[in-house]
Amino acid sequence: xxxxxxxxxxxxxxxxxxxxxxxxxxxxxxxxxxxxxxxxxxxxxxxxxxxxxxxxxxxxxxxxxxxxxxxxxxxxxxxxxxxxxxxxxxxxxxxxxxxxxxxxxxxxxxxxxxxxxxxxxxxxxxxxxxxxxxxxxxxxxxxxxxxxxxxxxxxxxxxxxx
Numbered sequence: 001x002x003x004x005x006x007x008x009x010x011x012x013x014x015x016x017x018x019x020x021x022x023x024x025x026x027x028x029x030x031x032x033x034x035x036x037x038x039x040x041x042x043x044x045x046x047x048x049x050x051x052x053x054x055x056x057x058x059x060x061x062x063x064x065x066x067x068x069x070x071x072x073x074x075x076x077x078x079x080x081x082x083x084x085x086x087x088x089x090x091x092x093x094x095x096x097x098x099x100x101x102x103x104x105x106x107x108x109x110x111x112x113x114x115x116x117x118x119x120x121x122x123x124x125x126x127x128x129x130x131x132x133x134x135x136x137x138x139x140x141x142x143x144x145x146x147x148x149x150x151x152x153x154x155x156x157x158x159x160x161x162x
Contacts, residue, residue, distance in 0.1 A: 021033035021034065073114040073134075074112060074113040074114050075112055075114055075115060075116065075117035075133060075134060076103075076104075076109040076110055076111070076112030076115070076116045076117070077109075077116075077117055077119055078103065078108065078109050078116050078117070078118055078119065078132075079118075079119045079120070079121040079122050080118065080119070080120055080121065080122050080123065080124040080139055080142050080143065081121055081122015081123060081124070082108065082122065083098075083108070083118075083124060083128070083130075084122060084123065084124045084125060084126060086106065086108045087126045087128070088126075091106050091107075091108065092106050092108060094126045094127060094128045094129075096129075097129040097130070097131055097151075098128055098129065098130050098131070099131045100112075100115050100116045100131070100132060100133065103116055114133060115132065115133025115134065115153065116132045116133055116134075117132065117133060117134040117135065117136075118130060118132050118134070118135035118136065118139040118140075118143075118150065119135075119136055119138075119139055120136050120137075120138030120139035120141070120142050123142070124142050124143060124146050124148075125146055126146060126148070127146055127147040127148050128143060128146070128148040128149075129148055129149045129150075129151070130143065130148065130149070130150045130151065131151045131153065132150065132151075132152065132153065133152070133153050133155075134152060135150050135152060
């Protein structure tokens with residue numbers, strides 16, 4: 001027996017109808033609709049996440065640690081193991097230098113604003129020459145151990161608007 005689109009049904013209890021509120025005392029959720037009486041939370045458009053009744057909120061009382069850059073780099077990450085899989089599958093050739101554009105065209109990495117960063121997870125055995133925006137020390141060591149070379153591009157300069 002074949003299944004047809006019009007035979008598809010949700011599992012029993014998968015979709016529960018929402019409670020109707022404000023439809024009279026007999027509904028069980030009439031008048032104040034379960035919101036209590038008056039006050040800020042009884043009104044519509046309430047947004048008080050983190051508000052502690054005038055007390056200094058917890059997220060402002062706790063000390064701040066570390067540094068968060070205002071201009072973080074958005075790299076597409078590429079593991080050495082994934083690169084080796086792509087070479088084995090024949091999606092990319094290791095005969096010519098592998099650039100970021102080649103990696104994007106073949107779909108090995110998704111779009112990135114600031115380039116590709118090579119990470120050292122997984123083994124690489126193919127001799128490859130890579131031209132990327134960044135690489136970890138373990139990734140560079142793995143590629144060089146296999147007889148390859150990693151060239152790291154200089155960061156892109158932002159043009160200032162005059």
